[in-house]
Amino acid sequence: MIMEHRIVRYGDLQPCKTAFIDAHTPGSDQKENFTIIGGGVSESPDQHVHIGLPHGFNIGAAGQPPKCRNSLHDHHTAEAFFVLKGRWRFFWGRYGDAGEVVLEEGDIFNIPTGIFRGFENIGTDYGMIMAILGGDDAGGGVMWAPQVIEDAADHGLVLGDDGKLYDTKRQQKLPKGVAPMPVMTDDDLAKRPEPTTAQVLPNHVARYWDMMALADRMPVQVIGERGLLKDKPGFEVSFITRGSATEARKSNPYPTVLMPMRGHWKVRWDAARGLDAGEATLAPGDTMSVPEHTPHSVVPSMTGEASLYHVVATGDPAGHTWTG
Incomplete structure (x- = not known):
């Protein structure tokens, strides 16, 4: 593919x-x-x-x-x-x-x-x-x-x-x-x-503008063992903004899914696993799957508000999330 x-x-x-x-x-x-x-x-x-x-x-x-x-x-x-x-x-x-x-x-x-x-x-x-x-x-x-x-x-x-x-x-x-x-x-x-509601909200809901502030310098893990919403559901969700995006290439042992929330994002990837190097621009509502072990970067391509959800599997079984 x-x-x-x-x-x-x-x-x-x-x-x-x-x-x-x-x-x-x-x-x-x-x-x-x-x-x-x-x-x-x-x-x-x-x-x-x-x-x-x-x-x-x-x-x-x-x-x-x-x-x-x-x-x-x-x-x-x-x-x-x-x-x-x-x-x-x-x-x-x-x-x-x-x-x-x-x-x-x-x-x-x-x-x-x-x-x-x-x-x-x-x-x-x-x-x-x-x-x-x-x-x-x-x-x-x-x-x-x-x-x-x-x-x-x-x-x-x-x-x-x-x-x-x-x-x-x-x-x-x-x-x-x-x-x-x-x-x-x-x-x-x-x-x-x-x-x-009081039992669920603190550990299961994260607000957009809170995440925008927290991700000003580094991506924020939203769902995961070290996340704002601590859990091991079989995947990790991170939140990236203009301030925390970087041109540095990264890869994961599992496919990576990129889902822009605001702004346009430029994705660049290196040649790997039979793929030629290339780039694409994503807009809000678009979804992109980057193959496993493929070095890639994602940065805003235009000025203005920019935010993106990043999802990757962890290999853990997708277990229960309610322990209250």
């Missing part, structure tokens, strides 16, 4: 409007889901995968108009979001009322596993959030709150225990040997923690 094929431009993203079980449920039926890197967790064969190469994590995105929400769900591995566009409310708990936080553009939320979470666009325009999911298989799918599965069935969508969606409005039926996905038992639900 040549380097051009490892860059996904924001304007080239291909949405899927039938990715998940709540695709027909009023209030959630206008959302668009994107799988940028990795297989993702979509339950629909309609989902387009832009870069299918394993990275040790998945990169996806959700685009939603105002007042559209993503229903309560959970993953077996880590899930972190940063807001690219708009203003978003995240909420969690069995019924979504245990706690909540509002994120502005650039803020990042390393959502604890083991709790149901959902989110909605509370801004005034189409919004976009970028997602990082731990593991190459993204934890084996999505676990939905029981009421989400029940509401979806009332609007024609049934999730089979094979992880696939079946639309009864289109006369689709569960194949022989496939049963409806069972809802979680009361005993399983009772074991799930219900952390409050």
